[in-house]
Amino acid sequence: MQVSSNNINLEVQEFGHKDNIPLVMISGFGSQLCDWPINLINKIVEREFRVIIFDNRDVGLSHKFEDNKIDDMNLIWKYSFSREKLSKDIDKPKVPYSLKDMAEDCINILSELSIKKAHILGASMGGMIAQLVAFNYPDRCKSLISVMSTSGNPELPRPSKDVIEGLTRQPKSSSKEDVIENNLMTRKLWASPKYPTSEEILRENFSYRYDRMYYPDGSTRQYAAIGDDGDRTLRLKEISLPALVLHGSSDNLVPLEAGKDTHRNISGSNIEILDGWGHDLPEGTHDWIVDKIHNHIKSCN
Secondary structure, three states, X not given: OEEEEOOEEEEXXXXXXXXXXXXXXXXXXXXXXXXXXXXXXXXXXXXXXXXXXXXXXXXXXXXXXXXXXXXXXXXXXXXXXXXXXXXXXXXXXXXXXXXXXXXXXXXHHHHHOOOOOEEEEEEOHHHHHHHHHHHHOHHHEEEEEEEOOOOOOOOOOOOOHHHHHHHHOOOOOXXXXXXXXXXXXXXXXXXXOOOOOOHHHHHHHHHHHHHHOOOHHHXXXXXXXXXXXXXXXXXXXXXXXXXXXXXXXXXXXXXHHHHHHHHHHOOXXXXXXXXXXXXXXXXXXXXXXXXXXXXXXXXXX
16 A cells, blocks of 8 residues: 655555554665565564555655755765764765655654554664664654664774675666576675575565566665765664664674674663574574564563
8 A cells, every 4th residue: 555755655565453563664775565575574463463564765666756866976975984074165965865754754654554653673774764763753663673784883894895896786787687687696695694595486586576666776865865874873872762683693784793883872772693694584584583573572561
């Protein structure tokens, strides 16, 4: 279904009974709502949760910001990682929208669904957005669950050059075959070594994702929003909600230290680390993830 937020439409799906405890799950960079494994969603719903997922702006079936240009992507990221924020004479680069705007989208979805408060979970970029929901809207957030995400601290170790290049690597063409091959190639860079997913399943998932919506321009604008938001450590220190950090020991895209730094900066938070888990959601991790989510929310209630 489509939900209106700030004069844009967002595609939303719900699972579970409406009287169950609401859990919003925010997708990562360039991800569509279909990238959440249905097996994971079903296991969460079995624990009597109401799961809400949605396409972030600029991906999937949600609104596309086609007329919005990016000033200078390199300058955006230089600004993000500069301790001095470059020269005082240089204005902050403009971006089409911010992660804060994307956090507001989440709140507007809750309002449209008549949900006063919910537990907010986000993975990767979605974790960054979830952190901003907890910071900016604590009255609408029961707890925060930050999965394979980061504080944005510029002092943290960064991914390898190969991984960074893989994140922005473009396919040979926009054909379905070339896009799937590119996805398979990049996925290997941060896949879980202990919990492999067969190529057959990956091809099936990537094929469905392509048929639903292939729109790489939106990912570019989301990437700018990540760079624009920069360091969240000071904001994380002000979060007083119950918080859980989930991370894998083998995450090559957002290294484990990023999850630990998120935990360090949120007072009273808990962190759970799964050995051999990378930057994906393979079926072998689902029971562990669901148990951690369930125990966390149970402790909040």
